[in-house]
Amino acid sequence: MGRLELQKISLKLNGKPILKNINIDFWEGYIHAIVGPNGAGKSTLAFTIMGLEGYRSFEGDILFKGLSLKDLSIDERAKRGITLAWQEPARYEGLRIKDFLASAAREKSEKNISDTLIKVGMEPTEYLKRALDKTLSGGERKKIEIASILVMEPELVLLDEPDSGIDIESLEKIFEIIQLLKKKKTTVILITHSLAVLKQADHAFLMCHGDIIDKGETKKIIPYFENKCIPCGHKNFPNQEERKNGE
Amino acid sequence: MGNDQKLARDLVKTTEVEENILTNKEIAHLFIHHNKVLTSHLLPGLDVKTEERKDGVKVDIVLKENTVIKRPVHLCFGMLPKEGVQRIILRADIKRNSKISVLAHCAFPNAVNVKHIMDGKIKVREEAEYSYFERHIHGKEGGVKVYPKALIELGRGAKFKTEFELLKGRVGLIDIDYQTTCGEKSVMEMNARINGTGDDVIKIKESGFLQGEYSRGVLTSRVALRDRARAEIYNKMTATAAYARGHVDCKEIVQDKGFASAIPVVEVKHPKAHVTHEAAIGSVDTKQLQTLMSRGLSEDEAVELIIQGLLS
Ligand SMILES: Nc1ncnc2c1ncn2[C@@H]1O[C@H](COP(=O)(O)OP(=O)(O)O)[C@@H](O)[C@H]1O
Ligand SMILES: [Mg+2]
Numbered sequence: 001m002g003r004l005e006l007q008k009i010s011l012k013l014n015g016k017p018i019l020k021n022i023n024i025d026f027w028e029g030y031i032h033a034i035v036g037p038n039g040a041g042k043s044t045l046a047f048t049i050m051g052l053e054g055y056r057s058f059e060g061d062i063l064f065k066g067l068s069l070k071d072l073s074i075d076e077r078a079k080r081g082i083t084l085a086w087q088e089p090a091r092y093e094g095l096r097i098k099d100f101l102a103s104a105a106r107e108k109s110e111k112n113i114s115d116t117l118i119k120v121g122m123e124p125t126e127y128l129k130r131a132l133d134k135t136l137s138g139g140e141r142k143k144i145e146i147a148s149i150l151v152m153e154p155e156l157v158l159l160d161e162p163d164s165g166i167d168i169e170s171l172e173k174i175f176e177i178i179q180l181l182k183k184k185k186t187t188v189i190l191i192t193h194s195l196a197v198l199k200q201a202d203h204a205f206l207m208c209h210g211d212i213i214d215k216g217e218t219k220k221i222i223p224y225f226e227n228k229c230i231p232c233g234h235k236n237f238p239n240q241e242e243r244k245n246g247e
Numbered sequence: 248m249g250n251d252q253k254l255a256r257d258l259v260k261t262t263e264v265e266e267n268i269l270t271n272k273e274i275a276h277l278f279i280h281h282n283k284v285l286t287s288h289l290l291p292g293l294d295v296k297t298e299e300r301k302d303g304v305k306v307d308i309v310l311k312e313n314t315v316i317k318r319p320v321h322l323c324f325g326m327l328p329k330e331g332v333q334r335i336i337l338r339a340d341i342k343r344n345s346k347i348s349v350l351a352h353c354a355f356p357n358a359v360n361v362k363h364i365m366d367g368k369i370k371v372r373e374e375a376e377y378s379y380f381e382r383h384i385h386g387k388e389g390g391v392k393v394y395p396k397a398l399i400e401l402g403r404g405a406k407f408k409t410e411f412e413l414l415k416g417r418v419g420l421i422d423i424d425y426q427t428t429c430g431e432k433s434v435m436e437m438n439a440r441i442n443g444t445g446d447d448v449i450k451i452k453e454s455g456f457l458q459g460e461y462s463r464g465v466l467t468s469r470v471a472l473r474d475r476a477r478a479e480i481y482n483k484m485t486a487t488a489a490y491a492r493g494h495v496d497c498k499e500i501v502q503d504k505g506f507a508s509a510i511p512v513v514e515v516k517h518p519k520a521h522v523t524h525e526a527a528i529g530s531v532d533t534k535q536l537q538t539l540m541s542r543g544l545s546e547d548e549a550v551e552l553i554i555q556g557l558l559s
Contacts, residue, residue, distance in 0.1 A: 052537055074540040075549075084541050090534040093498070095556030103552055104542035131556070145538075152542050 036207035081155030303334030367397035389417030431459030443476030472505030
C-alpha cells in the first residue's frame with residue numbers, strides 16, 4: 001500500500017506559520033497534484049514529507065503505508081520507498097552521471113542506466129561519463145534528476161515543479177515519464193503552479209497560503225485554478241468572500 | 248637479479264597497473280626499492296643514469312631533442328618494509344621539441360615509519376612537453392611522511408603538467424613544495440588531490456611564476472578531510488609579463504573535526520597580465536547530500552560519493 005496520509009500537519013519556519021493544519025490522503029498509484037501560486041507552501045510540504053533538514057519539527061503526523069515517518073531520516077524514508085526530485089537539482093563536482101545514477105539504481109547495470117537515459121531523451125554515449133556539474137544546462141540536470149528517480153523505482157515520488165527550466169520537447173519526455181511511473185504503480189505527487197503540469201494529474205489539491213482550500217478530480221480543480229488562482233490579486237490569500245459564497 | 252625481479256613484481260602489485268609493464272618492450276620503466284635500482288628498461292632517445300646512495304638513489308633523466316616517447320614511462324619509488332628513509336634526487340632535462348609522460352608510483356603499503364623525500368629539478372626546454380603523474384599508495388596505518396619538492400623551469404612554448412594523487416590508504420604526512428617558472432608562451436598545470444583521514448596532515452605549497460609573455464598557468468588543489476585530518480594549502484601565482492594568464496583554484500571539503508586553511512595568493516606585476524583565484528572550504532553541500540540520501544544512500548555513503556567525485 002503506497003498510501004501517504006498527512007494528518008494535521010502544521011509547520012513554522014523562523015517563527016512564521018507556513019503550513020497550516022494540512023490533512024491529505026494520497027491514494028496509492030495515482031498521479032496527484034499539489035497546485036497553487038508561488039509562495040503557497042508547496043515545496044515546504046514536499047520537504048516536510050521527505051524529512052529534509054529544517055523541516056522536521058512539524059506538528060501532526062505523516063503516515064506511509066500506515067507507519068509514521070516522523071522520526072525517520074531522509075535515507076530511512078527513501079528506503080521505505082519515498083523520494084523527491086528537486087525543482088533546481090544539485091550540481092556536483094566530478095561526480096559522473098553514470099555513478100550518480102548507479103548510486104540511486106535498484107538495478108545497477110550499465111544497460112539499465114543507459115536505457116533510462118534514453119527514456120529521458122539523452123544519448124548515453126554523450127552523457128554517461130560526463131560530470132553532473134555546472135557545465136550541464138538546467139534542463140539537462142532536470143532530466144538526469146528524473147532519470148535517477150526512474151532507476152530508483154520508488155513507491156512514491158514528489159516531483160517539485162517538474163517543468164521548470166525545461167524546453168518544450170523535453171517537457172513531452174517528462175510527461176511521458178510521469179505516465180510511465182504511474183504505469184509502474186508509483187504514486188506520483190506533482191508540486192506545481194503550472195496548468196500544463198496540473199493537467200497530467202488524476203487528482204489535485206489546491207493550496208493557498210499554507211492551507212488546502214480545495215481538492216478533487218483534476219477536471220474539477222482546473223477551472224478554479226485557471227480563472228481564479230492564476231489571475232488572483234489576493235497575493236496568495238484565498239478570497240474569503242468567494243469562499244463563503246461557496247465558489 | 249631474480250630477487251630484484253620478484254621485488255619489482257611485488258611493487259607492481261601494490262599499484263593499479265598491469266604487471267606486463269615490466270616485460271613490455273615498448274614501455275620504459277625504472278623501479279627503485281629503497282636505495283636499489285631493481286630493474287629498468289629504456290627507449291631510444293631516453294637516457295637514464297642512476298647512482299645508488301646510502302639512503303636513496305640519484306636519477307638523471309635526459310630526453311634527447313625531437314624525441315617523442317609514445318607510452319607513459321613508469322617510475323616506481325617504493326619501500327615494502329615498515330621502516331626506513333628513502334631520498335630520491337631526480338634531475339630531468341627534457342630537451343627541445345621532445346615529449347614524454349611519466350607515471351610515478353610511490354608505494355609504501357606497509358609503512359609504519361617511512362620517510363620519502365623527493366628532491367626534483369626539472370627543465371622542460373623550448374617546445375617540449377612533460378607530464379608527471381605521481382600516484383601514492385600508502386598503507387592503512389598512516390605511517391608515511393612524504394616530502395616532495397620540485398623546481399621546474401619551462402622554456403619558450405614548453406608544456407608541463409603535474410598531478411599528485413593520494414586516493415588510497417592513509418596520508419600520514421604530506422608536505423608538497425612545487426615551484427614552476429614559466430617562459431614565454433609556456434603552459435603549466437599543477438594539480439593535487441588528496442583524501443585525508445585520521446590524524447593526517449597535508450601541506451601543499453604550489454607556486455607558479457609566469458615570467459614569459461603569453462605564459463599560462465593553473466594551480467588546482469582538491470582536498471577532502473575527515474576525522475581530525477588537517478590541511479594547509481598555500482597556492483601562489485605571480486605574473487610579471489604581458490598577456491600572462493593564471494588561475495588558482497582550491498577546494499576543500501571538511502567533515503567531522505577536520506581543519507583546513509587555504510591561502511590562494513595572486514600577484515600581478517604587469518598591467519597586461521591577469522590572474523584569478525577561487526577558494527572554497529566547506530562541509531559537504533546540503534542539497535547534494537540530501538539528494539543522494541533521498542535516493543537511499545546513507546549519509547556516509549553519500550559523503551563518500553561526493554568526495555570521490557571532487558577528487559576524481
Ligand atoms: N526558511 C524559511 N523561513 C521563513 N519563511 C520561509 C522559509 N522558507 C520558505 N518560506 C516562506 O514560506 C512560504 C512558502 O514557500 P514555498 O514552500 O517555497 O512555496 P511554493 O513552493 O508554494 O512556491 C513563502 O512565503 C516563503 O517565503
Ligand atoms: Mg516551490
